[in-house]
Amino acid sequence: MANADSNHASIGAVVAGFGLSLVLTALSFGAVMSGLVPRDQQLATIVVLAVLQLLAQLVFFLHLGTAPEQRNTTVIFILTTLLIATVVSGSLWVMHNANANMTPMQMSVEMAKSRE
Secondary structure, three states: OOOOOOOOOOHHHHHHHHHHHHHHHHHHHHHHHOOOOOHHHHHHHHHHHHHHHHHHHHHHOOOOOOOHHHHHHHHHHHHHHHHHHHHHHHHHHHHHHHHHHHOOOOOOHHHHHHHO
């Protein structure tokens, strides 16, 4: 049953996205298990393949794009990503500053007594 709603992809596009996701997953698995990728480059390879898979899933399954009917979804996704990045980076900054400013210095008992 074909959906007349333009916000939904066709069956062919969903199958293509699923196939691409499977191929990228198999490549990630193969990069580690086959030994063809040197050990010091495996993490970078997996990260690149993961980002490609994320982009494929955003385009094929979440329908992000520049078409007029996709702009609302794309803008909401970008704003949500920025909000999450702001909360995470702000939390890390606060935790770092709290750790740097509230951790007691290495001080001997004699030094502590001399400060009194």
